[in-house]
Structure formats: structure tokens, C-alpha cells
Amino acid sequence: MCESNAYLKDGENEVMVMESVDSIEPCENGLKLMDIFGKQIFIQARIKDMTLLNHRIILEEICTR
Amino acid sequence: MCESNAYLKDGENEVMVMESVDSIEPCENGLKLMDIFGKQIFIQARIKDMTLLNHRIILEEICTR
Numbered sequence: 001m002c003e004s005n006a007y008l009k010d011g012e013n014e015v016m017v018m019e020s021v022d023s024i025e026p027c028e029n030g031l032k033l034m035d036i037f038g039k040q041i042f043i044q045a046r047i048k049d050m051t052l053l054n055h056r057i058i059l060e061e062i063c064t065r
Numbered sequence: 066m067c068e069s070n071a072y073l074k075d076g077e078n079e080v081m082v083m084e085s086v087d088s089i090e091p092c093e094n095g096l097k098l099m100d101i102f103g104k105q106i107f108i109q110a111r112i113k114d115m116t117l118l119n120h121r122i123i124l125e126e127i128c129t130r
């Protein structure tokens with residue numbers, strides 16, 4: 001299967017926020033992620049980088065002041 | 066293989082800009098795409114949406130004025 005896992009970068013660490021991500025849709029102030037089971041989450045983050053062959057999507061939080 | 070094709074949305078049409086995309090890295094004013102062969106392109110666009118199971122990454126141009 002070709003889904004990826006999404007990780008949120010937190011300093012040096014990467015915290016997995018969603019497994020088996022199918023779709024990503026940027027929206028106001030963040031991203032809507034949906035996994036292969038149809039579960040959706042919203043996360044206040046942007047895509048930092050992604051490598052599909054490694055099944056990794058790295059996100060970073062958006063700072064709102 | 067788990068790479069996707071990247072399409073640039075142009076009105077109603079979608080024009081393929083890169084096949085077999087492995088990695089995407091947002092950078093200033095656009096995106097750096099790299100395919101599985103290591104070829105890189107820069108495109109003045111943002112991610113509109115993507116569905117990995119369908120191997121589709123839809124981009125939209127960034128208007129700079």
C-alpha cells in the first residue's frame with residue numbers, strides 16, 4: 001500500500017500524528033489529513049518535507065501569535 | 066512503487082509536471098520536486114491536495130504580483 005505516516009517535528013524529535021495517511025489537503029491555518037480508513041484530523045501545521053518512497057511526511061507546527 | 070504524479074491545475078485542466086515524484090520540499094515561493102531518478106525541478110506552486118492511494122498530487126500556481 002502506498003500510504004505514508006505523518007510526523008510532527010518537535011525540536012529534534014518527530015512525533016507520529018497519523019498512520020496510513022491517504023490524503024492531505026491544506027486549508028486555512030493548517031492541514032486536513034485523512035487516513036485510509038476515512039478518519040480525518042486537522043492539524044495546525046504545514047508540510048516541511050515528504051518522501052513518498054520512505055512513506056514519511058514531516059510536518060511542522062505553524063506558530064500563531 | 067509508491068511514487069505519485071504531480072499535476073498543475075490550470076483552470077479546469079490538470080497538466081502533468083512530473084511523473085514518479087518521490088519527494089516534495091516546500092521552499093520560498095514554491096516547491097522543489099524530485100523524482101525517483103533524482104531529477105529535480107522547482108515550481109512556483111503550492112500543494113492543493115494529494116491522495117497517495119491514487120498517486121496524485123495536485124498543485125496550484127502561486128500568483129505573484
